[in-house]
Amino acid sequence: MTTVVKKVKKGDMVMVLTGKDSGRRGKVLRILPSEQKVLVENLNMVKRHTKPTNTNPQGGIVDRPSPMPLGKVMVVCGKCNKPTRVGMKAKEKEPGKFMRICKRCGAGLDK
Numbered sequence: 356m357t358t359v360v361k362k363v364k365k366g367d368m369v370m371v372l373t374g375k376d377s378g379r380r381g382k383v384l385r386i387l388p389s390e391q392k393v394l395v396e397n398l399n400m401v402k403r404h405t406k407p408t409n410t411n412p413q414g415g416i417v418d419r420p421s422p423m424p425l426g427k428v429m430v431v432c433g434k435c436n437k438p439t440r441v442g443m444k445a446k447e448k449e450p451g452k453f454m455r456i457c458k459r460c461g462a463g464l465d466k
């Protein structure tokens with residue numbers, strides 16, 4: 356089995372590269388690996404009709420984020436504050452493990 360290193364992770368800040376939300380940023384809420392999609396807070400919003408629930412007895416239309424292809428977003432580096440390609444670097448203290456780094460400034464992207 357090969358080790359798949361995910362370049363985008365839950366909690367990352369990402370920027371949208373194309374489409375109506377191009378240039379906007381948001382936090383990754385969920386990764387959908389089987390679909391190669393990512394759900395980002397407040398981005399790619401669509402109107403959804405909801406059924407009445409206990410918290411919303413009327414039901415109705417709400418804006419919800421919709422998953423978008425992973426290829427449409429780029430991770431924003433917390434240090435240089437720019438969207439960047441993600442590089443990999445071996446961890447000094449944990450041999451065999453890798454950390455994600457910013458290809459622009461080399462800062463680690465994992466908290």
Ligand SMILES: [Zn+2]
Nearest residue numbers: 432435457460
């Ligand atoms: Zn950077």
